[in-house]
Amino acid sequence: MNHIIYKIIYAILYMHALLPFRVLYILSDILYIPVYYIVRYRRKVVRTNLKNSFPEKSKKELLEIEHQFYHHFCDYFVETIKLLHITDEEIKKHITFKNMELVDNLMKDGNSAIMYLGHYGNWEWVPSITLHVNKDTLLGQIYRPLKNKAFDNIFLKIRSRFGSVSISKNNTLRSIIQYKQSGQKVLIGFMSDQTPAWNNIHYWTTFMNQNTAVFTGVERISKQTGFSITYLDIKKVARGKYNCEVKLISANPKEEPEFAITERYIREMEKTILHNPAYWLWTHKRWKYKKEDFEKR
Known part of the structure; x- marks a missing residue:
């Protein structure tokens, strides 16, 4: 049954992916009306x-950001669908990557690296970075499997469009160690701006004016493997146009004090959001856990 549902959904999305961007953005403008005014998708959140x-x-200022966010959210949806039918040359016109030589230098002599990023801009287009790295480098991305198997398979197909490998969050460390032991150079993308589960909270900081629990797993993995850590600063410069810049978080994670890497990432993520708040994923219940409740536990 899931296979049939997958085929139907995929066919519908693929037909939309055949449309040019100008038509897709018209559909995005239409979609904005029911999403914002009728369904009111997570408007309270x-x-x-x-x-x-x-x-x-x-x-007034907050309402303006809110409207901009929902317009962008609809753009994100149609842009992601477009990945089902887009050429390498076309995607290069829509998303650029600056300072890639930093990645090349960090990955010399068979070393691997981790790339932090967040739910900002269109993160589904970021796997096209494989078009800009050395051919002997494998790009992997950590993801959380969706409960709906049909949609999960569709997103896996979309995320593998440029040859990247999707790694389930439950197999993260095991997969990374296997790549390291096999000698395979990898660039692993982690989106660490979500809320960790209660039992995975090890560090609190101030993020966007609020006490925030943050993931520390990336830091622990980097210290265990010695993988260098970078951050991808994404900026939306126009509709369907994104500029990304690679920044260094740590070349020698094993030498870093505890939580220094995590804190550095949070500060970079905050700067990205503050540059233009409308393009972060505000629908996520990022602050559902309170520090005072955590301390009571």
Whole structure:
């Protein structure tokens, strides 16, 4: 049954992917109306997140960011569908990567690296970075499997469009160690701006004006494997146009103090969001856990 549902959904999405960008953005503008005004998809969550993150902004300013976010959210949806039918040359016109020589230098002599990023801009286009790295480097991305098997298979297909490998979060460390032992050079992407589970909370910091629990797994993995760590700063410069810049977090993670890598990532992620808040994923319940509740536990 899941296979049949997958085939139907895939066929519908693929037909939309055949459309040119200008038509897809018309569909995005149409989609915005039911998403924002009728379904009101997570509007309370978005509104609360924005209010708490920007206490200094007026209601008018917050509402403007809110509207911009939902317009971008619909753009993200149609842009992601487009990955089912887009050429390498076309994607290169829509997303660029700066300072890739940093990755090349870190990965000399068979070394591997980790790339931090967040749910900012269109993160589904980031795997096209494989078009800009050495051919002997494998790109992997950590993902959380979706409960709906049909949609999970579709997203796996989309994310493998440029030859990257999707690694389930439950197999992260095992897979990375296997790559290291086999001598395979890898660049592993981690999206660490979500909320860790209660039993995975080891570090709190201030992020977007709020006490925030953050993932520390990337730091632990880098210290265990010695993988260098970078950060991908994404900027949306126009509709369907993204500029990405690779920044160094740590070349020698084993020498870093505890939580220094995690804190550095959080500060970079915050700077990315503050540059233009509308393009972060505000629908996520990022602050559902409170520090005072954690301390009671």
